[in-house]
Amino acid sequence: MKNLVIFAMLILALSAILSACGGSAPAVPVSSLSVEMSEFKFSPATMIVFVGKEISLNLKNNGAIEHEFAILKKGIVAQIPFDREKQAADILADYRLGPQKSETYTFTLPEAGEYQVICSISGHMESGMTAKLTAVNP
Numbered sequence: 118m119k120n121l122v123i124f125a126m127l128i129l130a131l132s133a134i135l136s137a138c139g140g141s142a143p144a145v146p147v148s149s150l151s152v153e154m155s156e157f158k159f160s161p162a163t164m165i166v167f168v169g170k171e172i173s174l175n176l177k178n179n180g181a182i183e184h185e186f187a188i189l190k191k192g193i194v195a196q197i198p199f200d201r202e203k204q205a206a207d208i209l210a211d212y213r214l215g216p217q218k219s220e221t222y223t224f225t226l227p228e229a230g231e232y233q234v235i236c237s238i239s240g241h242m243e244s245g246m247t248a249k250l251t252a253v254n255p
């Protein structure tokens with residue numbers, strides 16, 4: 118009986134570890150994302166989440182400078198160079214983090230489709246700091 122309890126606890130611990138790793142390279146929609154930022158990329162650069170569901174975003178800046186995770190409105194593709202003031206209306210949500218900082222945020226995507234993610238800090242998107250976020254129906 119004691120062995121059975123230990124076994125059950127091991128299974129629970131293992132499934133918790135596995136679900137925590139789910140954000141690294143999702144091929145199926147998730148409701149929790151873990152994204153790392155650095156010079157000048159997002160990792161992963163392709164993400165799939167559920168539409169209309171609160172998504173938790175565990176964001177980490179592994180870089181030496183400030184970065185940003187900005188989700189553009191569905192179907193908007195940022196023009197280079199990105200003029201943040203002129204294109205403020207194109208941004209659905211944005212989260213900025215200083216170097217070596219991490220934070221958890223939540224967001225909800227209103228419609229199914231593709232959303233471009235960029236770092237709008239001057240020169241970063243131009244250096245390749247973009248990602249693709251896809252929202253699909255549960």
Ligand SMILES: [Cu+2]
Pocket residue numbers: 157183184185236237238241246
């Ligand atoms: Cu950046």
